[in-house]
Amino acid sequence: MIMKAVIVCASVSHGNTRRVADVMGRILSARVVEPGEVDPAELADCDLVGFGSGIFSGRFHPQLREFVRSVPQTERGRAFVFATSGLPEPGFRPFTRPLERGLEQKGFEVVGTFSCRGFDTWLPFKLVGGINKTRPDADDLAAARAFAERLAVSTALSLSDCSDDHQTCG
Numbered sequence: 001m002i003m004k005a006v007i008v009c010a011s012v013s014h015g016n017t018r019r020v021a022d023v024m025g026r027i028l029s030a031r032v033v034e035p036g037e038v039d040p041a042e043l044a045d046c047d048l049v050g051f052g053s054g055i056f057s058g059r060f061h062p063q064l065r066e067f068v069r070s071v072p073q074t075e076r077g078r079a080f081v082f083a084t085s086g087l088p089e090p091g092f093r094p095f096t097r098p099l100e101r102g103l104e105q106k107g108f109e110v111v112g113t114f115s116c117r118g119f120d121t122w123l124p125f126k127l128v129g130g131i132n133k134t135r136p137d138a139d140d141l142a143a144a145r146a147f148a149e150r151l152a153v154s155t156a157l158s159l160s161d162c163s164d165d166h167q168t169c170g
């Protein structure tokens, strides 16, 4: 069975998250779109939907959060969340958690999260020319590729389970 996947990505600062999204999109054969380029209702027939952006003041970009708020609540397929950020995700308060919860409330099954560092010119880092100047780098993109490969396998397996069920119910 061929899976249908879409990646919704808001990458407004340096294109850091878009580079990660494009790598994942190639593995998952997924269209990569900005929040304004897809009708939220269109996601209903997707097997897998990715949601990603940079992190701004500890949160995903407002365009992405607003898009998720506008998605109608219904039973849905699988979802994953990804981010690039200047600083590592704090273990005590992961910045991916609120978006995961929001997606679950919309009916998605959140099956994975990915984050890596990105070039960051947020003040005060701007004063020193920014931090993480070369990131996401080749290692980050290799990790994103491996993450997407695992998702592709697990989603294909879950879809073949469904078709087995159909055959049984016949």
Ligand SMILES: Cc1cc2nc3c(=O)[nH]c(=O)nc-3n(C[C@H](O)[C@H](O)[C@H](O)COP(=O)(O)O)c2cc1C
Residues within 6 Å of the ligand: 010, 011, 012, 013, 014, 015, 016, 017, 018, 053, 054, 055, 056, 057, 058, 059, 084, 085, 086, 087, 088, 117, 118, 119, 120, 121, 122
């Ligand atoms: C205004 C602003 C606020 C930011 N806030 C944070 C933050 O709270 N935590 C963090 O780790 N990085 C922060 N960053 C860094 C971005 O998350 C990082 O550069 C990200 O890779 C940008 O992604 P993009 O190029 O895809 O938009 C901030 C950057 C800007 C410009």
